[in-house]
Amino acid sequence: MTLPRLALTLGDVAGIGPEITAKSLLGHDDVRTRCIPIVVGDEAAMRRGVSNVGGDPDQVRVIEKPADAQNIRGTIELLQTGPSLANVALGQLSPEAGDGAYRFVVEACRLAREGEVDGIVTAPLNKAAMHAGGHNWPGHTELLAHEFGVKNFSLVLSAGDLYFFHLTTHVSMRQAIENITFERTLNVLNLAGAFARSMGTPNERIGLAGLNPHAGENRLFGNEDADILAPAVKAAQEQGLNVVGPLPGDALIPAAVRGKYKLVVVCYHDQGHAPFKAVYGDDGVNITVGLPVVRVSVDHGTAFDIAGKGIAREASLVLSLERAAQLAPGWEHVWRTAQEM
Numbered sequence: 001m002t003l004p005r006l007a008l009t010l011g012d013v014a015g016i017g018p019e020i021t022a023k024s025l026l027g028h029d030d031v032r033t034r035c036i037p038i039v040v041g042d043e044a045a046m047r048r049g050v051s052n053v054g055g056d057p058d059q060v061r062v063i064e065k066p067a068d069a070q071n072i073r074g075t076i077e078l079l080q081t082g083p084s085l086a087n088v089a090l091g092q093l094s095p096e097a098g099d100g101a102y103r104f105v106v107e108a109c110r111l112a113r114e115g116e117v118d119g120i121v122t123a124p125l126n127k128a129a130m131h132a133g134g135h136n137w138p139g140h141t142e143l144l145a146h147e148f149g150v151k152n153f154s155l156v157l158s159a160g161d162l163y164f165f166h167l168t169t170h171v172s173m174r175q176a177i178e179n180i181t182f183e184r185t186l187n188v189l190n191l192a193g194a195f196a197r198s199m200g201t202p203n204e205r206i207g208l209a210g211l212n213p214h215a216g217e218n219r220l221f222g223n224e225d226a227d228i229l230a231p232a233v234k235a236a237q238e239q240g241l242n243v244v245g246p247l248p249g250d251a252l253i254p255a256a257v258r259g260k261y262k263l264v265v266v267c268y269h270d271q272g273h274a275p276f277k278a279v280y281g282d283d284g285v286n287i288t289v290g291l292p293v294v295r296v297s298v299d300h301g302t303a304f305d306i307a308g309k310g311i312a313r314e315a316s317l318v319l320s321l322e323r324a325a326q327l328a329p330g331w332e333h334v335w336r337t338a339q340e341m
Contacts, residue, residue, distance in 0.1 A: 004118035004328035007108035010041025011123030014097040015302025016312035018049025023314035035325035039078040044086035090308040098129030109147035119294040119328040138170035153290025159280040164272040176268040185232035193241040194338035207261040208245030215246040282315035294331040296324040
């Protein structure tokens, strides 16, 4: 079987991205039996990352195009993207690093659109640095959606066969409440349904978490659950989706962790991220559903405080590569199914 080619963006080079990339590609040979990883980033930063984890900088090999990758054990094959970032200091917010992280993602999207890679895996970027570099995106997810020209998408946290879809992510709580509309809720429920269908379980139950405490408690704690979420659930049910809710988040999420639900839709960033990270830690990844190619990311930040020390854990990046390799061959079906909903 042909191995999928994965564009691995280096993230913010002032953070731990180069180090966890080095550890993942030089210390986990089994990754290469599942995919062909191609780093989209900066040669100088990658060589420094290899040195910081005790490797030989000469293990970095610059290639011209993804087709040149040989997937050789003990090497990191890299596409130099833009000017050198050799002068970026570790552990400090840098506009140059923020601009670089942006460029890496844009180039990976181009490679995917042109069929040169089969999926994208992203090391962490720093949102403040990206903004300082002149690119005002809330995060990876929104930038990727823009580059692929899609409007209906969702950040999805995944561990094993559990998936947390999000109605909103990188916005304030006030903005999140404004963004939770009937249309957005129904769209994400449809994305979850499309994902279930593509995985061969079209009748998989989808649990929608309520926005307010106790899912509003019959309007005692707000009207959004009754006026927005409940009608969206009814509409999704009429379309044939096995959706329940809105349910109190403090009941739904523990039930999902215990295995009662595999697909959960949460309303805002911390409603999903806080319990997910508390339970799964490095065992979780971030998938963007709604894109024409698979994209999987680590579920942690740039960790400026430990950058350059060689102690950053690579487990989430290794898992991201493995999950992207697993999903890439069938992702066209995920995309096609989503388009049909």
